[in-house]
Amino acid sequence: MTKTTGSRAYIKTLENEGVTHIFGITGAALIPICDDLLDSKIRYVSGVHEQGSAHMADGYGRVSGKPGVCQVTSGPGATNIVTGVATAQLDSSPLVAFTGQVPMSMVGTDAFQEVDIIGVTASISKWNYQVRDPAKIPWAVKAAMHISNTGRKGAVVIDLPKNITTEEADFDYDVKVELEGYRPVIDPDSRELDTAVKVLISAKRPVILAGGGVIAAGAGKELTELAEMLMAPTATSLMGKGAISSNHPLSLGLCGMHGRHEANYMVPDADVLLVVGSRFSDRTTGSLAGFAPNAKIVHIDIDRSEVDKNVDSITRVIGDAGYALRGLIKRIKAQRITTNGWHKQIAELKLDCEPYDYGAGVSSPNIMRAIREALPSDAIVTTDVGQHQMFAALHYDVYEPGTFLTSGGLGTMGWGMPAAIGAKAAKPDKKVLSICGDGGFHMTENNLTVAVDEDFPIVVVLMNNRLLGMVAQWQRLFMNGRLAAVDRDYTVDYTALSKTYGAHAVKTETMPEFRAELRRAVDADYTTVIEVPIDPNENVYPMIPPGMGLKDILTVD
Template sequence: MSGARALVEALKREGVEVIFGIPGGAILPVYDVLYDSDIKHILMRHEQCAAHAADGYARASGRVGVCMATSGPGATNLVTGIANAYMDSSPIIAITGQVPRAFIGKDAFQETDIIGITTPITKCNFQVRNAADIPKIVKTAFYIASTGRRGPVLIDLPRDTQLEEAEMNFDEKIELRGYKPTYDPHPLQVEKAVQLLIQAERPVIVAGGGVIASNACSELIALAETLLAPVATTLMGKGAIPEDHPLSLGMLGMHGTVAANYIVQDADVLLAVGMRFSDRSTGNIRAFCPNGKIIHVDIDSSEIGKNIKPHIPIVADAKKALQAIHSHLIEKFKRKERSTWLSRVQELKK
């Protein structure tokens, strides 16, 4: 089987139904196979649009989006869309053509080091050196893109590997020793968070994009209603709680609502879930929530303490963390009226 045919077959096995892209010389062998495939190809006007379309498809469907371009300018035109997907934790696979292996590093026509260019803006990237590796690389790329903190992965295909014939193994299991995403929260950290929330008089929850990505909206609302804690969202977290919910504060930050900004500043305990404390949400970070103790939940350990040092860090999937906190809270929590605190919320929302 040729490398190009192996790529298309591997994509089908990953459940890919649509690819956004633009053909070019260095990726034509794949397009020749794709022509007779069940996978739908949507021809874009520009490669940047292909990357953005794959990103949008991933957000709307919850599946991994796929985009494709040729080498050189085709590959570099994907970069803005890949970077956007990386910053917003959107799972996409970018497939690029490349000059034949013998010409790599020799400034061949439309040769670009797309691996080097995209290293800072992808979770991982691969350059295929042997056609037989294609099934394993595709399976690995989809696994990395769709697990942990989701994000883009790039596969670079030299043209001759697309034409090379090889024995293919589509059933090989992947083992990534250095990649083990953490999903379940540490019980001790959950217990600490629950104790802090029980003691709180002015609790606030801030929901970020991690809540949306984890499909944890119902868990978020259940916890908020148990605590009687108002909920603000980041831009990426919009939709985590209905805007007309009595506990909804709207969006936090420089483009946010008066209620969200004032209430967060007055909180004595802030539960931040799946957010990165960006400048758009915090404003002057030194003055953010000055008297509050912060519990930070995020699936990406590198986000914990990057911008704000939390009192209680929890590395976990948002859904699993919210479930654990809520179940422990119910066992110990005696519901407080919080009439003064919630009255202030309603007053600021007017």
């Protein structure tokens, strides 16, 4: 037992847990903690808005494989991270948010900057907890890190009243974290694996659908091995993009509302569909009536509550995707697998369904392909939310799992650029690029100053169509072309604005100009913003109209 203040115990426990970065903004409730951080090796990354700091911690967590940590003050500091917490939770990203709070003697009095952040975040976090005894700080910090990064990963919020950080107590840093009822299943039941294998080896038209659970488990290699054993065409959800390399012969690409033709045609025709770490989002399935209607579905997921929630399965495997896939591979190796050439349809569909000629001019598909050509295979790319996100999902090839990051569940505009900063903090030796639209960029562009001042050099490709493009596309297609509340043709000059934050910034008008600036930016050791004006009338296709099935694909206006 060691006697010290709660603040020092908090920092000591974070250090013991391997935390190297904290993203956040200070305030009155955090003064003792920030003072003690001066004596710690933990790097404090001072932000400009708490939402951006939460997104940085989210990006850090997705890339590093350990929880990203953000720390904000009470009241508005805490409420400003709500969107960031919800974003991480819906995408199963490991995030731990520590919030300052008024002293316990003032809780419940509507004191200055008092907010019940435990009540606010109850429905958008995996777990939250208010520390009311200083001696509980090591347990609370260790529990937060453990819960966030085990089982189905997610967001945790820990509330720290100010008196808890200033009072002295005896602290046990070796305290065990035991949580009644929290027993994530990692290693699947062998009987579930045996049943799944029987279904899989009987398939004539097997298809695999890989989700974010494969990425979270680091199981891309195992997924690819199983696909090759079964000769199973493999599609991905948006969060699963990169689980199998885009250039693998069995890769179908994205499945769903803006899915690729080959994925959206082959998934419904499967007789056995193996779903790994995906929750059957409506954006992945389309109308359930048209989603693999005749398939026997085998669902692997670490979260039992996701199985049979949206789509019924014939059998399940509960556990970590890596453990589950290795268990299937071991069993299937002992079986004789007969393939019938079903997988050959992939190449045929790719030939039949690539009629597009994007020409040599500036277009979103050409931009995505130029980005891919300019980056090394292990570069990390984040996207914001909107049309550019779907263009990236369709046309930016991913070769290594965990190198394509996006906000899938909540669809948070403004997420991409601060998440790229967090990713760069986690992997300073990797090239990091963020693809943004003007709408999302405008929401969090002030975080550029963090990239510059904290020396996290990233590249931002700003695709500017001067409107909220995805909403405008829906209005063009489904509202008789009447555009409402989407015009973003503001007077702001994003290139000039970016320069005020200290970034190198340039506007390109042609693809040769863009490629040249992109090559320079990727090789540079400073933050660069490349603004690319694009056609405001450009639509992203393929697209499934709302309420329709996977094969009901729109390809033209």
